[in-house]
Amino acid sequence: MRVPAPEDFTSRLHGPALAARVGPALGVCFAICFLTGLLSHYAQEPSQPIPFPTSPAWGYRLTQGLHVVTGTAAVPLLLVKLWTVYPRLLDRPGRLDVRHLLVTALERLSILVLVASAVFLLATGLANSAQWYPWSFSFRTSHYAVAWVAVGSLVLHVGVKLAVVREELRRPLEREERPSVLSRRGLLRSTWLAAGVAALATAGQSVPWLRDVSVLGVRSGGGPQDLPVNKSAAAARVTPAATAPGWALTVTHGDRSVRLTREELLALEQRTEELPIACVEGWSASGTWTGVRVRDLLDRVGAPRGSDVVVRSLQESGPFRTTVLQGGFADDDRTLVALALGGEPLALDHGYPARLIAPNRPGVLQTKWLDRLEVQA
Amino acid sequence: MTARLGLGALGVAMAAYGVWLLVTRESDLVDVATWLVGGAVLHDGVLVPVVLLLGLVCSRWLPWAARGPAAVGLVVLGSVTLLAVPVLGRFGAREDNPTLLDRDYTSGWLVLAGLVAVGVVAATLVRMRRVGRGSNTRSG
Structure with a gap:
């Protein structure tokens, strides 16, 4: 041979x-x-x-x-x-x-x-x-x-x-x-x-x-509130912190800061936006999000337009626990601290008690289980 | 010639930048090298020889009318099966996330394989009838 x-x-x-x-x-x-x-x-x-x-x-x-x-x-x-x-x-x-x-x-x-x-x-x-x-x-x-x-x-x-x-x-x-x-x-x-x-x-x-013909698709598109989940609350180990009764969102700018509980956030003017979650792994789905405009929150601490905002999650680890929301996104009217999805309170796996949602952004930066928004000087 | 030299230089520069990125930012270079070499070796040393052998067997054993359709079926189903290995094996499935890998991939693959099989058989029958008619007209 x-x-x-x-x-x-x-x-x-x-x-x-x-x-x-x-x-x-x-x-x-x-x-x-x-x-x-x-x-x-x-x-x-x-x-x-x-x-x-x-x-x-x-x-x-x-x-x-x-x-x-x-x-x-x-x-x-x-x-x-x-x-x-x-x-x-x-x-x-x-x-x-x-x-x-x-x-x-x-x-x-x-x-x-x-x-x-x-x-x-x-x-x-x-x-x-x-x-x-x-x-x-x-x-x-x-x-x-x-x-x-x-x-x-x-x-x-x-x-x-x-x-x-x-x-x-x-x-x-x-x-x-x-x-x-x-x-x-x-x-x-x-x-x-x-x-x-x-x-x-x-x-x-x-x-x-x-969806009906993609028999080999990684996700069918279903999930809690009709939206798939990339990382569950259990995998992120945030369930105790996210369901704690004392949760509040902290927004800071220099020495000014406000703390808002979920009830206080719900009492602010609510906006509804239709925005997609698009993951780096390729899947995406659209959702109807309701919550407070991020710009409205930044105004409460006197943040000038164009400021970058550091977004912190309740997650204790993970590469996207802390992310930067650039000024352009922070000032966009469609960028929300979302409290509800599809007219119902946000599911825990979708980021309850509050999550960030902004247009045209990678899913990994749409931070779930929000803890703090810190305006950069 | 200038355009080709330009493309060559640009290509080498881009590839060199990639190697530099890999060496400076990736800590597990041995594993990357294993995957790089492993992929090429598996393709050239296993996948292609298996397909060549399959082709040899089919060209000896299958009647002429079935060979072409079978080859089309192999190209379609073989490549789609290969790219579906991660979902067919459900290797990334997680108990805490039922929205990931949430289809019955085995059934999905069987439906796809069934459709391909029906297509191959139908095309073979059509070719057999066409050949039969061709020889009839020639003998008549």
């Missing part, structure tokens, strides 16, 4: 004709994932030199839903793309001079980096969206860093292959009368079909009207 060589792969389904057609679609998917990912990381930065926009309210929901749907649809595209070029894995260098060997080695190294990082991104992203963490590294840090590696090596790959792609796309795929298994056109259509099925089968977690 010997190691197979590229010539042993006689199927017409391998080769540049299909690689040049699946490749660009995969490239577009990776570009969408990269840009929407950068946006999400910027939205989570406490200090933003360019203020993150508060409108449209559904902007974050759209971009992050797109991130996960595109990444999911990229799975069949990547598998077929790698299938079309698989024989090249067994290439042997044509000549044995040093320069040629060096160039070949560098090209193959860049391909290895591209394949390894692309598979890494899709595998870790899919697991993360289902809240499965079978590793010990930080998902957020590694998924972000490897995305730069993947897109960098992809840009390099496009540079190397641009001429081949142009050449191939100039030649239409010929009709094959009786292919032994599948024609090239057949495999191409199967690939688009698989990507479409992958998207439809999972997108229901962010696209409400697809």
Whole structure:
């Protein structure tokens, strides 16, 4: 038995004709994932030199839903793309001079980096969206860093292959009368079909009207008060503090501060806003929130417009226990300290006694079980 | 050529920035490396050889009319099954959060697999009839 060589792969389904057609679609998917990912990381930065926009309210929901749907649809595209070029894995260098060997080695190294990082991104992203963490590294840090590696090596790959792609796309795929298994056109259509099925089968977690067909979606969209929960009160270990009778929200600005119990908050002017919760894991759902406008509370302690506000939760630990509500969001009329959802008092898992809800923000920053709002000087 | 060199330089710079991010911010580099190499090795060394073998077996044993539809079925169901591993295994399920992984994924997958199977059989029958008619006209 010997190691197979590229010539042993006689199927017409391998080769540049299909690689040049699946490749660009995969490239577009990776570009969408990269840009929407950068946006999400910027939205989570406490200090933003360019203020993150508060409108449209559904902007974050759209971009992050797109991130996960595109990444999911990229799975069949990547598998077929790698299938079309698989024989090249067994290439042997044509000549044995040093320069040629060096160039070949560098090209193959860049391909290895591209394949390894692309598979890494899709595998870790899919697991993360289902809240499965079978590793010990930080998902957020590694998924972000490897995305730069993947897109960098992809840009390099496009540079190397641009001429081949142009050449191939100039030649239409010929009709094959009786292919032994599948024609090239057949495999191409199967690939688009698989990507479409992958998207439809999972997108229901962010696209409400697809819920019934998304049999593989991580969330059906149901939950207490018709809204899913990312982290429960039990998991955050806040139940005793959140249900304590003496709870009050503290709002501070320098040496001025007010403490408001839930009854006192309910006695203030109540506003109702329809705003989505959009999680970094890709799911999202819309809710009708009622509560006190954050700006009204900030006025009570004389906070000037444009001030950043540190938001503290009753949670004792967790990376998002303390977050920053940037001035633009704090001043937006739709930003609320929500006390009710869908006309009923907020459920404990949704942040009772009070939670923050703002337009166009990552779900992890929509702090639940509020304790303090501290206006920064 | 200039455009290609520019793309190459930009790509190398972006990838280098990613490596720098990883090395300076991630504390568990061994685990990251394991996942990076593991993914590529599993794909190139296990998944593709298995599919190649499957293709070889199917091209020997399946009648011609069924081969194409079966291949389409494999592309669709195989890739969708692979990407659904995290939900099918329900590895991230938590008792305190019933809104997470709250579907019957096995039934959902069976419905999907059933639809694909119906599609493969229907396409095979259509192709068999078409081939049959083709040979009839030729013999007639």
